[in-house]
Amino acid sequence: MAVPPVSEARLTALASRIRRVSWASLVWLAVEGVVAIIAGLSTGSIALLGYGLDSAVQSLGSGVIVWRFTGRRIGSAAAEQQAQKIVATSFFLLAPYLIVAALSQLLAGTPSEGSWVGVALAAVGIVLMPLFGRAKRRLGVLAESAATAGEGAQHLICAGLSATILSGLFLNVAFGVWWADPMAALILAAVAVHTGTRTWRGESC
Incomplete structure (x- = not known):
């Protein structure tokens, strides 16, 4: 059976809920991103x-969703497609930096300092x-x-990513396994490419 289209009143109500959730995620991701980037720069992780850059990318995605469901764009198919492309492109921009930086650290054999702040941050993200x-x-399915x-799928991936980062940071802090840090970054790069590709196509991850 064909699924009936969402009514205008229903879509307006859903848009309000989507904006609230997106604003909440945007605020957290912005805080998470700033703290992680500062900690990463100070420790060389x-x-x-x-992880901090990924949080910044996802906060951009949350902002795009707020834009998508505001005003006349609520029922706009063109705005929907633009939102998909912007979110996807942001992930493609993240991956090259992570790959180059992680491989450089692995080849140089340069360990990073441990960061309990990073461990705590990743734990909260989980x-x-x-x-x-x-x-x-x-809400995305309903609307x-x-x-x-x-973007919801990206948040779920981020939770798994937090677990990966948490493992790498903990191994580095607790046991001095320095190579776990750049290896976690390479996993993050692969996830970013995969997620960006599926979002560009309009597919859930």
């Missing part, structure tokens, strides 16, 4: 710096990002918005 992710995926559902 490529993974932590990449808890919060699934909440944002599930909410956006559900027939691949951009919103795709």
Whole structure:
């Protein structure tokens, strides 16, 4: 059976909920990104710096979703496509930096300093990002918005990514396994490319 189109009143109500969730995720990701980037620069952690840049990218994505569901754009198919492309492109811009920086650190054998701040940050991300992710995926499906559902999938991936980063940071801090940090960054780069590709196509991850 064909799925009936979303009514204008229903879409307006969903848009309000989507904006609230997106604003909440934007605020957290902005804080997370700033703290992670500062900690990554101070300790020389490529993974932590990449995690901060990833948070910045996702905060951009949340901002795009707010833009997408504001004013006349709520029912606009063109705005939906633009939102998908912007979110996808932001992930493609992240990957090259991570790959070059991580390989440079691995080849040079230069260890980074441990960061308990990074460990705590990633641990909080494991808890919060699934909440944002599930909410956006559900609302995106209800509003027939691949951009919103795709960004929700990115938040869920971010939760798994937080676990990967957490493992790498903990191994570095607790046991001095320095190469775990750039390896985590390479995983982050691969995830960024995969997520960006699927979002560009309008597919959930």
